[in-house]
Amino acid sequence: MTEEQILRILREFKSGALTSDDALHRLRGLPFEDLGFANVDHHRTLRQGFPEVVFGAGKTPEQVARIVETMNRHDHNILVTRSSAEQFARVKELVPAAEFHEVARAIVVSKDTRMLGKGTVMVVSAGTSDMPVAEEAAVTLKVMGNTSDALYDVGIAGIHRLLDRRDRLIKARVVIVVAGMEGALPSVVGGLVATPVIAVPTSVGYGASFGGAAALLGMLNSCASNVAVVNIDNGYGAAVVASLINRQ
Amino acid sequence: MTEEQILRILREFKSGALTSDDALHRLRGLPFEDLGFANVDHHRTLRQGFPEVVFGAGKTPEQVARIVETMNRHDHNILVTRSSAEQFARVKELVPAAEFHEVARAIVVSKDTRMLGKGTVMVVSAGTSDMPVAEEAAVTLKVMGNTSDALYDVGIAGIHRLLDRRDRLIKARVVIVVAGMEGALPSVVGGLVATPVIAVPTSVGYGASFGGAAALLGMLNSCASNVAVVNIDNGYGAAVVASLINRQ
Amino acid sequence: MTEEQILRILREFKSGALTSDDALHRLRGLPFEDLGFANVDHHRTLRQGFPEVVFGAGKTPEQVARIVETMNRHDHNILVTRSSAEQFARVKELVPAAEFHEVARAIVVSKDTRMLGKGTVMVVSAGTSDMPVAEEAAVTLKVMGNTSDALYDVGIAGIHRLLDRRDRLIKARVVIVVAGMEGALPSVVGGLVATPVIAVPTSVGYGASFGGAAALLGMLNSCASNVAVVNIDNGYGAAVVASLINRQ
Amino acid sequence: MTEEQILRILREFKSGALTSDDALHRLRGLPFEDLGFANVDHHRTLRQGFPEVVFGAGKTPEQVARIVETMNRHDHNILVTRSSAEQFARVKELVPAAEFHEVARAIVVSKDTRMLGKGTVMVVSAGTSDMPVAEEAAVTLKVMGNTSDALYDVGIAGIHRLLDRRDRLIKARVVIVVAGMEGALPSVVGGLVATPVIAVPTSVGYGASFGGAAALLGMLNSCASNVAVVNIDNGYGAAVVASLINRQ
Amino acid sequence: MTEEQILRILREFKSGALTSDDALHRLRGLPFEDLGFANVDHHRTLRQGFPEVVFGAGKTPEQVARIVETMNRHDHNILVTRSSAEQFARVKELVPAAEFHEVARAIVVSKDTRMLGKGTVMVVSAGTSDMPVAEEAAVTLKVMGNTSDALYDVGIAGIHRLLDRRDRLIKARVVIVVAGMEGALPSVVGGLVATPVIAVPTSVGYGASFGGAAALLGMLNSCASNVAVVNIDNGYGAAVVASLINRQ
Amino acid sequence: MTEEQILRILREFKSGALTSDDALHRLRGLPFEDLGFANVDHHRTLRQGFPEVVFGAGKTPEQVARIVETMNRHDHNILVTRSSAEQFARVKELVPAAEFHEVARAIVVSKDTRMLGKGTVMVVSAGTSDMPVAEEAAVTLKVMGNTSDALYDVGIAGIHRLLDRRDRLIKARVVIVVAGMEGALPSVVGGLVATPVIAVPTSVGYGASFGGAAALLGMLNSCASNVAVVNIDNGYGAAVVASLINRQ
Amino acid sequence: MTEEQILRILREFKSGALTSDDALHRLRGLPFEDLGFANVDHHRTLRQGFPEVVFGAGKTPEQVARIVETMNRHDHNILVTRSSAEQFARVKELVPAAEFHEVARAIVVSKDTRMLGKGTVMVVSAGTSDMPVAEEAAVTLKVMGNTSDALYDVGIAGIHRLLDRRDRLIKARVVIVVAGMEGALPSVVGGLVATPVIAVPTSVGYGASFGGAAALLGMLNSCASNVAVVNIDNGYGAAVVASLINRQ
Amino acid sequence: MTEEQILRILREFKSGALTSDDALHRLRGLPFEDLGFANVDHHRTLRQGFPEVVFGAGKTPEQVARIVETMNRHDHNILVTRSSAEQFARVKELVPAAEFHEVARAIVVSKDTRMLGKGTVMVVSAGTSDMPVAEEAAVTLKVMGNTSDALYDVGIAGIHRLLDRRDRLIKARVVIVVAGMEGALPSVVGGLVATPVIAVPTSVGYGASFGGAAALLGMLNSCASNVAVVNIDNGYGAAVVASLINRQ
Numbered sequence A, B, C, D, E, F, G, H: 001m002t003e004e005q006i007l008r009i010l011r012e013f014k015s016g017a018l019t020s021d022d023a024l025h026r027l028r029g030l031p032f033e034d035l036g037f038a039n040v041d042h043h044r045t046l047r048q049g050f051p052e053v054v055f056g057a058g059k060t061p062e063q064v065a066r067i068v069e070t071m072n073r074h075d076h077n078i079l080v081t082r083s084s085a086e087q088f089a090r091v092k093e094l095v096p097a098a099e100f101h102e103v104a105r106a107i108v109v110s111k112d113t114r115m116l117g118k119g120t121v122m123v124v125s126a127g128t129s130d131m132p133v134a135e136e137a138a139v140t141l142k143v144m145g146n147t148s149d150a151l152y153d154v155g156i157a158g159i160h161r162l163l164d165r166r167d168r169l170i171k172a173r174v175v176i177v178v179a180g181m182e183g184a185l186p187s188v189v190g191g192l193v194a195t196p197v198i199a200v201p202t203s204v205g206y207g208a209s210f211g212g213a214a215a216l217l218g219m220l221n222s223c224a225s226n227v228a229v230v231n232i233d234n235g236y237g238a239a240v241v242a243s244l245i246n247r248q
Helices: A001-013 A020-029 A038-048 A061-069 A085-094 A126-145 A158-162 A166-171 A185-192 A207-220 A236-247 B002-014 B018-028 B037-047 B063-073 B087-094 B128-145 B158-162 B166-171 B185-193 B207-220 B235-247 C002-014 C019-027 C039-046 C062-072 C085-094 C126-145 C155-162 C166-171 C185-192 C205-222 C235-247 D002-014 D019-031 D035-049 D063-069 D085-094 D127-141 D157-165 D166-171 D187-192 D205-218 D235-247 E002-015 E020-029 E037-047 E061-071 E085-094 E126-145 E158-165 E166-171 E184-193 E207-220 E235-247 F002-015 F020-029 F038-049 F061-071 F085-094 F128-143 F156-163 F166-171 F187-192 F208-218 F235-247 G002-014 G020-029 G037-047 G060-072 G085-095 G128-143 G156-163 G166-171 G186-192 G207-220 G235-247 H002-014 H020-029 H039-046 H061-071 H086-093 H130-141 H157-164 H166-169 H185-192 H208-218 H233-248
Strands: A052-055 A080-081 A099-101 A106-109 A120-124 A148-152 A174-179 A198-203 A227-229 B052-055 B079-083 B099-101 B106-109 B120-125 B147-151 B174-179 B197-200 B227-229 C052-055 C079-081 C099-101 C107-108 C120-125 C146-150 C174-179 C197-201 C227-231 D051-056 D079-082 D099-101 D108-110 D120-125 D145-153 D172-177 D197-201 D227-229 E050-054 E078-083 E099-101 E105-110 E120-125 E147-151 E172-181 E199-202 E225-227 F052-055 F080-081 F100-101 F106-109 F119-123 F145-152 F175-177 F197-201 F227-229 G052-055 G076-082 G100-101 G106-109 G120-125 G147-151 G174-179 G197-201 G227-229 H052-057 H080-081 H099-101 H106-109 H122-126 H147-151 H176-181 H197-201 H227-229
Touching: A001 A020, A001 D002, A001 D019, A020 D002, A052 A061, A061 A080, A061 A085, A061 A106, A080 A126, A080 G128, A085 A099, A085 A106, A106 A126, A106 C146, A120 A126, A120 A166, A120 A185, A120 A236, A126 A148, A126 A174, A148 A166, A158 A166, A158 A185, A158 H157, A158 H185, A166 A185, A166 E020, A174 A185, A174 A236, A185 A198, A185 A207, A185 A227, A185 H157, A198 A207, A198 A236, A207 C205, A207 F208, A227 B227, A227 B235, A236 B227, B002 B018, B002 F002, B002 F020, B018 F002, B052 B063, B063 B079, B063 B087, B063 B106, B063 E099, B079 B128, B087 B099, B087 B106, B106 B128, B120 B128, B120 B235, B120 D145, B128 B147, B128 B174, B128 B235, B147 B166, B158 B166, B158 B185, B158 C155, B158 C185, B166 B185, B166 F002, B174 B185, B174 B235, B174 G156, B185 B197, B185 B207, B185 C155, B197 B235, B207 B227, B207 C205, B207 D205, B207 H208, C002 G002, C002 G020, C019 E199, C019 G002, C052 C062, C062 C079, C079 C126, C085 C099, C085 C107, C107 C126, C107 C174, C107 E050, C107 H176, C120 C126, C120 C166, C120 C185, C120 C235, C126 C146, C126 C174, C126 C235, C146 C166, C155 C166, C155 C185, C155 F227, C166 C185, C166 F175, C166 G076, C174 C235, C185 C205, C185 C227, C185 G060, C197 C205, C197 C235, C205 C227, C205 E207, C227 D227, C227 D235, C235 D227, D002 D019, D002 H086, D051 D063, D063 D079, D063 D085, D063 D108, D079 D127, D085 D099, D085 D108, D108 D127, D120 D127, D120 D166, D120 D187, D120 D235, D127 D145, D127 D172, D127 D235, D145 D166, D145 G002, D157 E158, D157 E184, D166 D187, D172 D187, D172 D235, D172 E105, D187 D205, D187 D227, D187 H086, D197 D205, D197 D235, D205 D227, D205 E207, D205 G207, E002 E020, E002 F020, E002 H002, E002 H020, E020 F166, E020 H002, E050 E061, E061 E085, E061 E105, E078 E126, E085 E099, E085 E105, E105 E126, E120 E126, E120 E166, E120 E184, E120 G085, E126 E147, E126 E172, E126 E235, E147 E166, E158 E166, E158 E184, E166 E184, E172 E235, E184 E199, E184 E207, E184 E225, E199 E207, E199 E235, E207 E225, E207 F208, E207 G060, E207 G227, E225 G227, E225 G235, E235 G227, F002 F020, F052 F061, F061 F106, F080 F128, F085 F100, F085 F106, F085 G197, F106 F128, F119 F128, F119 F166, F119 F187, F119 F235, F128 F145, F128 F175, F128 F235, F145 F166, F156 F166, F156 F187, F156 G156, F156 G186, F166 F187, F175 F187, F175 F235, F187 F197, F187 F208, F187 F227, F187 G156, F197 F235, F208 G100, F208 G207, F227 H227, F227 H233, F235 H227, G002 G020, G052 G060, G060 G076, G060 G085, G060 G106, G076 G128, G085 G100, G085 G106, G106 G128, G120 G128, G120 G166, G120 G186, G120 G235, G128 G147, G128 G174, G128 G235, G147 G166, G156 G186, G166 G186, G174 G186, G174 G235, G186 G197, G186 G207, G197 G207, G197 G235, G207 G227, G207 H208, H002 H020, H052 H061, H061 H080, H061 H086, H061 H106, H080 H130, H086 H099, H106 H130, H122 H130, H122 H166, H122 H185, H122 H233, H130 H147, H130 H176, H130 H233, H147 H166, H157 H166, H157 H185, H166 H185, H176 H185, H176 H233, H185 H197, H185 H208, H185 H227, H197 H208, H197 H233, H208 H227
Parallel strands: A052 A080, A120 A148, A120 A174, A174 A198, A198 A227, B052 B079, B120 B147, B120 B174, B174 B197, B197 B227, C052 C079, C120 C146, C120 C174, C174 C197, C197 C227, D051 D079, D120 D145, D120 D172, D172 D197, D197 D227, E050 E078, E120 E147, E120 E172, E172 E199, E199 E225, F052 F080, F119 F145, F119 F175, F175 F197, F197 F227, G052 G076, G120 G147, G120 G174, G174 G197, G197 G227, H052 H080, H122 H147, H122 H176, H176 H197, H197 H227
Antiparallel strands: A080 A106, A099 A106, B079 B106, B099 B106, C079 C107, C099 C107, D079 D108, D099 D108, E078 E105, E099 E105, F080 F106, F100 F106, G076 G106, G100 G106, H080 H106, H099 H106
16 A cells, blocks of 8 residues: 555656656655555564554453454454453453463463474473463463473572473573562573573562562672563563564 | 593492492582583583673772683683773783773673674664763674674664664664663664564663663663663673574 | 722821821731732633642542532633542532543533634653543643644554654644653654653553653653653643643 | 655656666665655754754763864854863864853853744742752753843742742743752742743752752642653753743 | 659668668669659650550551540540541440541540640641641640641642731741642741741652652751651641640 | 482492493483482471461462462471461361461461470560561461560650560570561660560551661661561561571 | 831822822832841841851852851851861951861851750760761750750660660750661650650661661651651751750 | 669668668669669670670771770770771771781771680672672671681572582571672572571672662562571671571
């Protein structure tokens, strides 16, 4: 369509229907989207197996369901993060193929099952309370076409639980580490692997954890130099970054 | 050596020089390093072209020089970050091959010039004041065997400066984005590319920038989901993560 | 009335009913309001089409309704911000002309429909979750006699959505930019226009957004120098400032 | 030049030197700057009497002088903020027309003396220690073509000093209020005028002023709804916003 | 009683019933309370008309009622702060003389109605939302035997409302100023009077008020030097300090 | 079992069933747990009378009950902290021996009643609101085999209440001090005893207590040098540290 | 003078030299200062023995000296706080009667030695490092006509040092308590006296004292209800409040 | 002396030289120190081998030297923490037996070399930059009569360095862990030992370490329950607590 627009201007100019001034004016005025600038990225993104994503928190079941219904017209996977059972119930009525991952609080409509990642993404979490965030990462990884592995409940106060599974850790192309409280697990993991570590602080904790700020600061100050950090509880974002690395 | 130790115990046990109790005791007591556990990682890391790194800040010229001299016995590249001209002067006396990157505040001894990254890492920075951090990243990338490109001074208040170079951005396998003040550049870049973006907040700013905290928070809250963040002014860490991605 | 008071004193002094001491005493003792000092501003403000405003949050429906009923005796527009459906129901009983703007959480009694602004005020928002704040601004703009335009959901991770509508942006005399998370949109908008930008951080976000603090800091540290900021979620305040500019 | 580029493509296409595919390709590939998009803004900005601005802090005298020398080839006013006597001495050698405003810490090269503002901008400051920031605003206002007035040392603990000059306050089209410590002056001023108030917190204070954070928070929470805020110590930014309002 | 204890030891020692060692031992071992040390303060305090005070928040109605019932055996006034209607209902059953001040959230049992303060304590508040805190101060003042006056809703954005009542302000021996948001009212009041000002920040506000922290910081940084501050929402504490001053 | 594994490898190697390469490979590959590394600690810990501990907050009654049921197969004491009456009801169905400490919010299954501490641990608390935390400490102390004593409601504004009981304080081998608000009690206690003081800040307070941060900072800055601090409201952790000291 | 102005207008009006309109206009237009409003306070303040005060920090010796020289024309005491030996040297040249209190960092010119306080103000400080702040309070108390007493180095970790001097404490009409670190001393003192306690947090401490914030928070959360707080290191402000109380 | 005082009163009372009223008065009035209350603690403390301690920071060499000289009259060890070479030079002149521990920044006068601790205290530190704090702990431990061991530079990114020395760790009766940056080392150590762990956060780090706050928060949120924390950089305090534990 964009191309057609430009071609039409060119043709009209050639035919004399447009003066050079008019053609100049119209070409300069073309909205960027019509120039294909941004859309190209967008299209390319979706072609590559990126899901369409909805942030469920704060939306009514009806709102979420309508958005998913609209997205459902395309062939992309659909992911609703931070969703509730109520939201899922309504989505399910409109889009029967939808599935609910309860721990991950995620609704998924799966259409594109191609494996796009080249290797395995490992998801490590410190405690059982971190599981909703870890599972959000795991579900996102799957929706984006990755094979993933998981090591849960391997907090650093019992370091042996992690060291025992070093082999599985080392096999991963990227590692996502999810931890609340002091947020030290990414540093330990970072010292054990030679791959990028994406750290996700969680709001798990109380008192001086200040809603995850302690874990966040711990991860940003990691003495392991192969660690990068995303927002508190942002399992989804960590999985997106990890997916992009895994496709390289 | 480690393997020899284990083999020796096995042989002595077989020969009867060690009882099963003694063998058991010695095997359990072997320091982990001797088991090769950590060293393997370490060796592998160095074999893969990782530099040996010194954090220069707070060390005397003599201390830095002695450390570099010791490291110089091996074949790895050497990188001193946060270093000063005074430190370099002393290092140069002991290790004549050392070079100083003034803007990056980095001393480099280059021995291993293999290209280990598979593509280009782009370093984008918002303002000229962010250059020391951006250059620290650039020097680290080179020391770790990457081809890099750079787009400096493309802050978001003049968004066209960035959009003009979109083609170069898109070609990179990973993008490092360095920005102080409001730290919004990674979000804009993240929206333009389909690759991982490693964001580095800088302490550039004044007043309510609170030493880089504003930029850090901005990056952690990025509306672009392909952004991960390292510590304030940590150009080195961003380059390590980017290098690891670029080798995948 | 004030003037009458002063004139009465003057007359009584002239007539000898007041000694100079008494006149002096009474003139010095006149409450400032009677001197017309503050009231003049107040009156002038109201004459200029400023609404009477109630902050609804924390008030009972009965309290809000009684206040609106009292205000309703004058000819000014009435605006209740941060109001609820319950408050509106009770207000409606006492003041049938009242209308409820649900998304904006605003009750409006419209009496004065003069256009007082000289041009258009543009309201730009980053995401759909920012709409309550953006709509509070839009409703306030209308109540204060402005023509407004709106660009919603043009966050910087999809910068093209904003660039596409640059023409509309440039036509505005003032731009209000509403954004949560990293709060970077005002910087981008600020770089595209040559008019004042009033930035409104919102509490939209989670984790390290710290209730809107991240967005607030981002806006205060904007690299665009034509940006000024109001409190988190303060769509009303932004609209007041923008209205005053638009009347200049 | 940009226009010439587009015209040349159009002509070559008309002449048949370019196929429609080639023309399409080249038109889509034109860098945005060449499309005139951003430059138009830029040019328009400069044509309207905006100065070229350098942030002096952290730059060497030589760096500042070279930048000013380069800018001096154009006809715009030049403003160096946060500059030092040392920087000025070197600038003066290369650009003899430069002047130094010591209190404002600003170097100015004045070429364009047109009055661009329609009225007066008032600068109010709370204490004598706030003068560097207030003067930075005043100098910027002048460089941008405004008439300004000033009320210094009218802090709220002696509210009469401010009330005495209410007439001058009311005459201004915009008011900039500069205050440290508790930052309450903008609220009082905001209650006295019906014009926009741009508030500048300063780092003046000690102890629990936390480098200006107390004043900043005070201003953001102003009970006067016609107050918008810029960064701590940002007299320049306040003056830019005020200038834009004054040109409306 | 304490005195009797000491006297008894002395007598027993004199009579020979106690050796000097025993007397020494028992005198050194006397609990401090028995020495009259702390109790004297305590008794003196209560004799001076101090109420017995219960912090109601977080206690069950039963707990509050039992405590009040116990206190009711003495002749002191009783004050329950931060109490609820539920707590009052149960207290009323056990102590029929109890009264509830709904706005102040205070239960009072009044027995001692002596006027202990030498003059008037003025309670000034900025907005209607600050009334619970202001009324807590007013009720406490009454319970502690003070005459009080009140100026409510005289925030600084309408400074004339305060200036109008300057005469009443000046007559007070102490002034309590209650304000949320930017917390600037104590500074203005402090500049108008020559008496001590006790400032109470409130949690009234939203966004960057951070639960009253903005008001607290504003008051601590007051440019008026006759201002001292108590905790956020602590109307009770301000009234205690003011009462003590008023008794001097 | 672990030892058996190693012995089996040794035997098979001796017998020739394993080559030295195979034995080497298997010995190096043994998971650390199998090497007895971590388990030894674990076993030793449990043998020493450490309870098995569950953090109840955020778990469903069913989850808590299942975990306790599983733990109940061993001979260790079981402790559920931050538990609710609902959780207890379900636990009681599955494990009838369970008891609920309501104030401490703790479920206990007691099996091992050996006294493991060598002396008394004193628990001191500042106010009645601190009791849940103090009782959590007391219950934990008991579960871990300590004799404990308690001094509650001895806040520093009535310092005599503490001084009166100095003798009991001095007899303890360790003192746990629980306090909210200004958190000063540990400093006073620290000055009275020559034993380690474990300080527990609580979230008791309002306004500028910021959820216990004020008490935490007070304790960390204690002028008494024998004070160490645990997380806000962490009565359990304080008791663990105190128990370990008491066993020394 | 003010009164004369009003009388003149009245007379001219009576004589017919002014119309009623003119008289009205001039009476309304009288600057507040001319109405005697603020000046009365000001004059009264100075008549009551308030010193003229200069905040020395950040001023040059010349600036301080010139200000003191100007003030010296009146009969009030002069106080320069936060001053330096360099400032004093220059002041001494212009005003030979000036004296320097080195520990208090205060320059005093003493002219009015009347005793204005009715009793004694006690200054208590926790450690020797708090002495500059305590001495600033002591010097201010003297300059404002108070008798003061001092108890230094009586920190709460050695509570007996304070208890020993309880008699002197109890005799004071007001107590100023100066403390850094955990800032708990005012709570203890507050529990011992029945008079107002003005607490001054100091920036003494390191690490988690965060420049005095820990002490400030401790004092604001005091469990003693007779404590009010001033800014960090603000010995001057505490003494002003105490002086006003002492004059009651 | 105290006892003598009491005995004298008793004798004078018995002899009739004192009436019972006089004896009562004098006994009640005895300063607490004279009652032996606090001094007993003090004496007992010193008898037990506690050093006399001076905080050197902010004191002049002369002040430190004079204090040490005075202390030198007793037989206790003397410790000056946070001292400088300049301070030491002057101390050495007055007290030739003084020694300087440069890395620990500590001056020691050693007189009492009894071993008072029952076992070994282990000092673990994460990085070489943490050595001044670790050494301050080590020197304090020695001055207080402990045998200590040290494991330096065993940060968690190279966890094997720590695991290798597990045997030495386990042998200690108490472990002090010193770490900056993310402060995670105490959690790992806490998981490896069954003894109390005293954690010392350090200000080592940059950017988001916020002067040690990140490490502090990490340690307070430790997932290991045998960890208690002291102030940032407070190696001295950690050693005092550890010494007291080691004497149990």
